[in-house]
Amino acid sequence: MSIPVLSCTDLRKRFGELTAVDGVGFEIAAGETYGLLGPNGAGKTTTISMVCGLLERDAGEVHVLGTPLTTRSIAPKREIGYVPQDIAVYPDLTARENLTFFGRLYGLSGTDLAARVDHVLELIGLSDRARDRSDQFSGGMKRRLNIGIGLLHGPKLLVLDEPTVGVDPQSRNAILESVEHLGTEGMAVLYTTHYMEEAERLCDRIGIIDHGRIVAEGTRRELVELVGQHDRVRLEATGDLARAAAALGELARVKSADAREDGLDLIVDGAPNALTELLAAVTASGATVTNVDVDEPDLESVFLHLTGRAFRD
16 A cells, blocks of 8 residues: 555644644545644644644654654655645735745756746636736735645645635635645645535545544545435425335335425435436336435534534534
């Protein structure tokens, strides 16, 4: 098996009487986007600060491509691109000048640096604004430039800490599209957010963090199944609906089936994979389906089940 790009185990950090991180551990493979999903104050930023070697940990281990990482490490940090919550660009420099400056800090120079700057400008959608000072940019454009700085040296691991906070919808979508593209290029991405819809869209696996602990981890479907949530299916149909409901109730995946005046309401395990079977059973019973609506449980319901509180409390 290949070595994970990032492996961290039993990370712990206290600030006085406050336990900010309490035994966090996870791995990220090449080409995988891993989301740390949790409300503000859950311990996300403290965790990634330790992962990047920016904050001394009280306990635990971090390995990047199999190499141990501490606050004093040099070689493994070269494999990390870190994009903090706070925008770190120079307002009196253009987009190209900002990228060139940070590229030199990474040790790039000459034609290699110029090529990387051009590539990153294209990736973050700022090629047409390359000569404009960053103090003329919107908040979303500054965020995109911030991400570009983290990508300049071609890291194996990109760490994004709440990259869409306070940005306009257009820039937010551009950022999400960029992150999606990075995963397809084989980069490992650690993405922290308190927006569950971002985690659902981007992340191959998700760790739900609350009060400094990961309370559940897995794919979206695995997390839903972990807490016993089922899909709700609403069928608009005509014909013998009582007979159709009885037929559907005999199927293994169907937990309940109720007829209503204009259709059927179902509770189903794995509805997307069961639709063909469901529709066939309805048709065989003499009814006709005119519309299908599937409501899958979201991460909000999973979080509420695991923690007993709403996601943004």
